[in-house]
Amino acid sequence: MATSTENTNSSFRALPSDGPVLLPDKFRGAVVEDLQLPPAFSLPKSELIARAIELAYDRDFSHIPVLGKHRNLLGYIEVATLKKKWEAGEVTPTDTIASCMTKFNRSPTTNPYTIITPDTPLAELESFLRNHIFALITDYERKFVLGVATSQDLEAFVSRRGI
Numbered sequence: 001m002a003t004s005t006e007n008t009n010s011s012f013r014a015l016p017s018d019g020p021v022l023l024p025d026k027f028r029g030a031v032v033e034d035l036q037l038p039p040a041f042s043l044p045k046s047e048l049i050a051r052a053i054e055l056a057y058d059r060d061f062s063h064i065p066v067l068g069k070h071r072n073l074l075g076y077i078e079v080a081t082l083k084k085k086w087e088a089g090e091v092t093p094t095d096t097i098a099s100c101m102t103k104f105n106r107s108p109t110t111n112p113y114t115i116i117t118p119d120t121p122l123a124e125l126e127s128f129l130r131n132h133i134f135a136l137i138t139d140y141e142r143k144f145v146l147g148v149a150t151s152q153d154l155e156a157f158v159s160r161r162g163i
Contacts, residue, residue, distance in 0.1 A: 025123065026158055027121070027122035027123055027126075027157075027158070028161070029121070030121070030122045030157070031118065031119050031120060031121055031122060032116060032117065032118050032119070032120045032121075032122065032125055032137055032147075032149065033118035033119065034122070034157070035122070035147075035149060035153050035154075035157055037137065037146075037147035037148070037149060037153060038059070038147070039146065039147065040065065040136070040137070040145045040146060040147045040148050041055070041059060041061070041064070042064065042065040042066065042067045042073075042145055043055070043064055043065075043066055043067065043077070043097060044066070044067050044068075044069075045066050045067065045068060045074060045096065045097060045098035045101065046096050046097075046098065047096060047097050048093065048094055048095070048096060048097075049082060049086060049091055049092070049093055049094070049095050049096070049097060049100065050086075050093030050094070052064065052077060052079075052082065052097050053079060053082060053083055053086070056079040057079075061079065061148065062078065062079050062080065062134075062150070063076050063077070063078055063079070063133070063134045063148055063150075064076060064077050064079065064148075065136060065145050065148070066097060066098070066101045073104065073136070073145065074101065074103060074104065075101040075102050075103040075104050076101060076102055076104075076134075076136075077097050077100055077101050077102070078102065078133075081100070082097070082100050085100060113142075114128055114135075115138065115142065116128065116135050116136065116137050116138065116149075117137065117138060117139065117140055118137065118146065120137075122154060122157070125149060125154065126151075126154055129149070129150070129151045129154065133150065134148050134149065134150045135148070135149045135150075136148060137149055
């Protein structure tokens with residue numbers, strides 16, 4: 001016969017008699033907007049590698065969305081990879097980022113979109129980031145990239161809240 005015991009440690013909560021003991025929601029119901037991310041910036045695919053690296057370091061971004069001619073989202077560049085290719089002589093500063101970007105797979109059957117907006121709960125964002133290095137935060141119609149979130153952003157949020 002299972003008995004329910006009350007746990008006085010505030011970092012745990014007891015579930016019904018046969019349930020496991022779990023930590024509380026570390027995000028306390030917060031949503032992406034609560035991360036207070038800096039506004040994202042995107043680059044056109046025609047941007048030069050030298051300029052992209054300069055802009056990334058000025059803004060302290062590790063991943064930058066890449067846009068097409070009609071401001072449609074094509075993919076992203078990973079700044080560390082771009083810098084390594086430059087230092088290894090695989091690309092020149094005057095090459096465009098289109099040659100180094102990672103393209104998004106647009107197939108809805110093999111890679112369906114996970115829509116992440118300012119109202120997405122942080123618990124859902126954390127779940128998404130377990131399988132991805134970053135998340136693009138978009139407006140509700142997916143027309144504009146509002147921000148870029150990483151696992152480090154979630155860790156900083158939790159540490160600011162003292163959890």
